[in-house]
Amino acid sequence: MAELADYAIQSRDLNLWYGDFQALFDVNLAIRRGIITAMIGPSGCGKSTFLRSVNRITERLGYVRTTGSIDVLGQDITAEVVELTQVRKHVGMVFQRPNPLPLSIRKNILFAYDLHHAERPSAAQRDEIVEKALRQVLLWDQVKDDLDGKATTLSLEAQQKLCIARLLPVKPTVLLMDEPCSALDPEATAAVEELIWDLRGEYTILIVTHNMAQARRASDECIFMLMGKVLEHSETAEMFVNPAKKETADYIEGRYG
Numbered sequence: 001m002a003e004l005a006d007y008a009i010q011s012r013d014l015n016l017w018y019g020d021f022q023a024l025f026d027v028n029l030a031i032r033r034g035i036i037t038a039m040i041g042p043s044g045c046g047k048s049t050f051l052r053s054v055n056r057i058t059e060r061l062g063y064v065r066t067t068g069s070i071d072v073l074g075q076d077i078t079a080e081v082v083e084l085t086q087v088r089k090h091v092g093m094v095f096q097r098p099n100p101l102p103l104s105i106r107k108n109i110l111f112a113y114d115l116h117h118a119e120r121p122s123a124a125q126r127d128e129i130v131e132k133a134l135r136q137v138l139l140w141d142q143v144k145d146d147l148d149g150k151a152t153t154l155s156l157e158a159q160q161k162l163c164i165a166r167l168l169p170v171k172p173t174v175l176l177m178d179e180p181c182s183a184l185d186p187e188a189t190a191a192v193e194e195l196i197w198d199l200r201g202e203y204t205i206l207i208v209t210h211n212m213a214q215a216r217r218a219s220d221e222c223i224f225m226l227m228g229k230v231l232e233h234s235e236t237a238e239m240f241v242n243p244a245k246k247e248t249a250d251y252i253e254g255r256y257g
């Protein structure tokens, strides 16, 4: 049995309703620290809803109601006393479509950092933060001469790498990635996937993907969801070779839409 502290995210009996529609049913998930966990399942099964709950994005919607709890690093983030900025310091999220701010590359990297740090570092330190983050996502060489250029004019691949890079200076523990490669072509997908794989160990990564090859290749554990429920959570190698549920096998083999 793993110790409690081995889990970065732990949800208990999580239920979520959008108005009258229930999107999550008694979701009990324990996501291990320092590994990559893939989340798979047909469209509409609640994958994004779960990720958005961990990052507390769903709470913005007035018609969302939840029961149960979600611990991040042992702290219940659904508790009213926990401030959103505290959650976001530990949990970074990457979305399906790259969403850089309509600012320069440099400002994109420093934006979240500045939000979370009251003290302004020196100009030299700021340059260092920018360079380090861009190097980590293998973007430095491409953009180093154009750091004041607009982020939104970059290729989609570079934009998505930038969206990953801007999370890193905040030093989050958990990176949530919701189909981060779905807007990219195969070559860009391969590049971004490789990057995500390199972040393994340093971060706890929970990644939603529709790409079974990606899930199989790039994750340590895998969660299969169906209609708002977790059907199976096991080691990836195990799930793909010997799924516990018939539904999982059907999905992996492409028998769902």
Ligand SMILES: Nc1ncnc2c1ncn2[C@@H]1O[C@H](COP(=O)(O)OP(=O)(O)O)[C@@H](O)[C@H]1O
Pocket: 018, 021, 023, 041, 042, 043, 044, 045, 046, 047, 048, 049, 050, 061
């Ligand atoms: N903002 C929303 N308002 C109402 N219903 C939503 C909203 N977001 C998602 N849903 C519904 O919740 C269910 C789960 O959606 P989602 O979490 O986006 O699934 P997935 O990411 O697995 O495709 C779907 O039936 C979807 O239509």
Ligand SMILES: [Mg+2]
Pocket: 047, 048, 049, 178
């Ligand atoms: Mg989704």
